[in-house]
Amino acid sequence: MPGMDSEFDRDTAVTLREPGVYDAELSAGWTIIHAVNGGYLLALLGRALGDALPHPHPFTISAHYLTPSVPGPAVVRTETVRAGRTLSTGQASLFQYAEDGTEVERIRVLASYGDLDALPDDVRTTAKPPAIPPREHCLGPGDGPAPIPGSSAITERLDIKLDPTTLGWAVGAPSGKGEMRAWFGLADGREPDPLSLLLTVDALPPTSFELGLTGWTPTVELTAHIRCRPAPGPLRVSITTRNLAGGFLEEDAEVWDSADRLVAQSRQLARAPRG
């Protein structure tokens, strides 16, 4: 059971203020330049919903990002939309405070929760784990000839080793393919669980870097399906963009665990950088 010795658990903690309402503190430890990472925020909202709803795990969670979040106090307001036998549906909004104290909505989420541990064991999958070199042949922020630029607070909390074939952008030679692959873990060794997968699906550099576009890629909407409780050990993440058009792009993420199970699938719609 993950506890408060984990940075992720400490920084996504929520405190019940009244039924369905939770106080939170957005940590500066999960920022990229000035922005708070969207996956970290989704995990925090997911934790509040897991407390408010009768079922523990996000089976499918859809987030629409409204305004940029900043480190500091926040409140999560949840609503139980429907409580069923095997699935419950809930809604949650993350608010922060304007200078005059009024609440400003940052993110709104709809989600259906269930119990992953109650599912049958059947698996019929044609999906294959991503082709990614062994971890020792992949590269992180501290690794020699290809240091990852724009180092941010979040990189200290993640243990990401990128597939060198998706790292061309870091040495000024993007591949032109909308692909990003990496080994993923939390830097303090905290093992993956359904909640941390919500961070994992949105924690790699954007695929637009490999398309030669180096600006900000703000998420409009992200939906994640958590399909299986992840086994302990390193995760593999593959992100693919197939269609950059009209100033928007999609990012499809898959997360595989150490037991070769597809544990999460996500897709987001993001604004493409102008660069």
Added chain:
Amino acid sequence: MPGMDSEFDRDTAVTLREPGVYDAELSAGWTIIHAVNGGYLLALLGRALGDALPHPHPFTISAHYLTPSVPGPAVVRTETVRAGRTLSTGQASLFQYAEDGTEVERIRVLASYGDLDALPDDVRTTAKPPAIPPREHCLGPGDGPAPIPGSSAITERLDIKLDPTTLGWAVGAPSGKGEMRAWFGLADGREPDPLSLLLTVDALPPTSFELGLTGWTPTVELTAHIRCRPAPGPLRVSITTRNLAGGFLEEDAEVWDSADRLVAQSRQLARAPRG
């Protein structure tokens, strides 16, 4: 401009009752056996949101299906969550009435709307249109040796011609692959638009048929991205399931228009049939 001579437009019409609230009548013409098609319902909700929000087109729309809808009266209650310059975010719920007149929520939706006609023309895509035989080599409900069983009201309103290689289920020989491909149009010739694409992404037989599972596949959540206004003419739809596990499966849909543009992408999480 589509008008009331179109079955789709007539049956997805909404009438303003008061600001943000719309009356509707769910038509029995879009049912599969007893259930009202989820794509038809999404299009109806999408129409109400397009009226309520300052932008016309659903760029990304996420629907969580709560209880089964039935033909008859309904009300859509919308909320404008945020109105921005290029994107607006809204929420909508479809309710029907219990015997005592109380409202029962059927579907809840979060969506971000924009203006497809205001987007730049840039397209950088690696996605390829689905490999599907010419329309005259594909098969519809009325075609000879492989009639599609379980004929329902909705089949009369759609002009669907299925790729024979994804039609094994109709002759008792499912391929075992989670794939379904078809040419798609509306039977009365109404041309596609951003709203009708919300129907298109959820209108084919479920991929589970080709996996040899013949029961009901109820949608838990469906998110669709509308990426481009479709050109007139027939659409091609490809649906893929890669991971059937723990009693759930995902269905990924792509819709391509007659100008070879990827106009819509969607993914749903559904309960797998037990069969």
